[in-house]
Amino acid sequence: VSDDVPSRRPGGRTARVRADVLAAVTALLTEQGYDALSIEDVADRSGVHRTTIYRRWGSVAMLLVDLLQLGTEDDWRPPDTGSLAGDLTAINRELFEALTVEPSLTTAVIAASFRTPEAAEALSRFWADRYRRSEVVVRRAVERGDIRAGTDAQQLLVSATGPLFHQRVLLRWPITRADADAYAHAALAGVAGPRGDNGASQLP
Amino acid sequence: VSDDVPSRRPGGRTARVRADVLAAVTALLTEQGYDALSIEDVADRSGVHRTTIYRRWGSVAMLLVDLLQLGTEDDWRPPDTGSLAGDLTAINRELFEALTVEPSLTTAVIAASFRTPEAAEALSRFWADRYRRSEVVVRRAVERGDIRAGTDAQQLLVSATGPLFHQRVLLRWPITRADADAYAHAALAGVAGPRGDNGASQLP
Numbered sequence: 001v002s003d004d005v006p007s008r009r010p011g012g013r014t015a016r017v018r019a020d021v022l023a024a025v026t027a028l029l030t031e032q033g034y035d036a037l038s039i040e041d042v043a044d045r046s047g048v049h050r051t052t053i054y055r056r057w058g059s060v061a062m063l064l065v066d067l068l069q070l071g072t073e074d075d076w077r078p079p080d081t082g083s084l085a086g087d088l089t090a091i092n093r094e095l096f097e098a099l100t101v102e103p104s105l106t107t108a109v110i111a112a113s114f115r116t117p118e119a120a121e122a123l124s125r126f127w128a129d130r131y132r133r134s135e136v137v138v139r140r141a142v143e144r145g146d147i148r149a150g151t152d153a154q155q156l157l158v159s160a161t162g163p164l165f166h167q168r169v170l171l172r173w174p175i176t177r178a179d180a181d182a183y184a185h186a187a188l189a190g191v192a193g194p195r196g197d198n199g200a201s202q203l204p
Numbered sequence: 205v206s207d208d209v210p211s212r213r214p215g216g217r218t219a220r221v222r223a224d225v226l227a228a229v230t231a232l233l234t235e236q237g238y239d240a241l242s243i244e245d246v247a248d249r250s251g252v253h254r255t256t257i258y259r260r261w262g263s264v265a266m267l268l269v270d271l272l273q274l275g276t277e278d279d280w281r282p283p284d285t286g287s288l289a290g291d292l293t294a295i296n297r298e299l300f301e302a303l304t305v306e307p308s309l310t311t312a313v314i315a316a317s318f319r320t321p322e323a324a325e326a327l328s329r330f331w332a333d334r335y336r337r338s339e340v341v342v343r344r345a346v347e348r349g350d351i352r353a354g355t356d357a358q359q360l361l362v363s364a365t366g367p368l369f370h371q372r373v374l375l376r377w378p379i380t381r382a383d384a385d386a387y388a389h390a391a392l393a394g395v396a397g398p399r400g401d402n403g404a405s406q407l408p
Binding site: 110111113114115120121123124127128131152155156158159161162163164165166167169170171172173179182183185186187188189190191192 | 314315317318319324325327328331332335356359360362363365366367368369370371373374375376377383386387389390391392393394395396
């Protein structure tokens with residue numbers, strides 16, 4: 001992206017414009033969905049001139065890509081509750097909130113990812129980053145001796161979270177907090193160590 | 205649907221027209237995706253006149269709805285391998301094939317379900333039917349005494365299949381047959397009976 005704005009330091013004008021524009025994208029995406037999103041509307045909502053938006057992002061698809069890129073730049077860390085059971089449950093409860101809050105940015109972005117390949121790739125990268133950051137939950141459990149050292153962290157995390165996504169987003173059935181807990185619990189049982197002391201009994 | 209064609213018995217002209225039209229929808233959907241689907245193309249491909257298609261289905265969205273309805277009228281039954289481990293693994297392997305075959309009708313229909321609410325509802329109904337039919341796998345395991353009687357069949361089935369869908373369709377990461385087996389295995393561990401004889405050791 002060519003850019004003749006000199007200040008690119010965090011907190012500078014460039015960063016502020018980006019924050020304003022992406023906040024508008026977030027609001028419009030959750031309110032109206034991707035199909036209704038237009039650069040005109042983003043300009044109106046953000047107060048940033050549309051020529052600036054066109055020059056910097058070029059298209060609605062690239063606005064969504066940048067929103068997902070912004071998500072990889074935050075300081076999100078998975079919860080640290082002291083047990084694998086607690087950590088997986090807390091992750092699934094966060095996810096439950098994100099999938100059921102109205103309006104849900106998470107489900108809006110998923111829907112958008114089926115509209116354009118750029119959004120699909122950006123969403124895949126966003127989640128790769130989130131799952132990578134979540135691996136620490138599994139490493140800590142290994143260090144505590146709760147599960148065996150060779151445990152596949154990604155597989156465990158997808159086992160815990162996948163059913164919740166599936167039930168809500170693809171099956172489009174209602175989900176409850178109890179479902180979130182049950183799927184975390186079931187995934188945990190799948191990696192129970194030979195001693196069986198994986199913290200399952202600490203589940204709420 | 206009003207219809208002046210007299211024969212509606214299975215195998216009659218009405219049924220043959222439906223079969224031809226929906227076969228064309230299936231082919232075009234997997235080749236080109238939902239956005240490129242048009243009644244013109246379906247008419248060309250099926251050899252059924254477009255006015256017949258318009259009169260009977262009315263729109264591309266309703267063609268997709270009827271395709272999913274047709275899926276609920278088939279005689280699909282889940283595999284009966286003699287153990288819960290075997291049955292869940294076989295289900296996940298079927299799913300693995302459906303999600304990875306090129307072109308995949310399953311992923312094409314999922315993508316289409318994010319385009320129109322009618323398709324989303326029809327897909328939700330289709331899967332509700334498939335998961336309901338799959339419950340017999342859990343009932344048989346309860347009858348064999350492999351798992352406790354109160355086991356939530358839907359939750360177990362979503363635990364086994366959800367991660368595979370999630371990894372392929374939403375995360376858009378590659379999936380392997382080993383992933384399919386591992387997710388079936390992990391779900392099974394989540395419902396292991398007190399005696400631990402749930403057939404896990406029979407997993408391939």
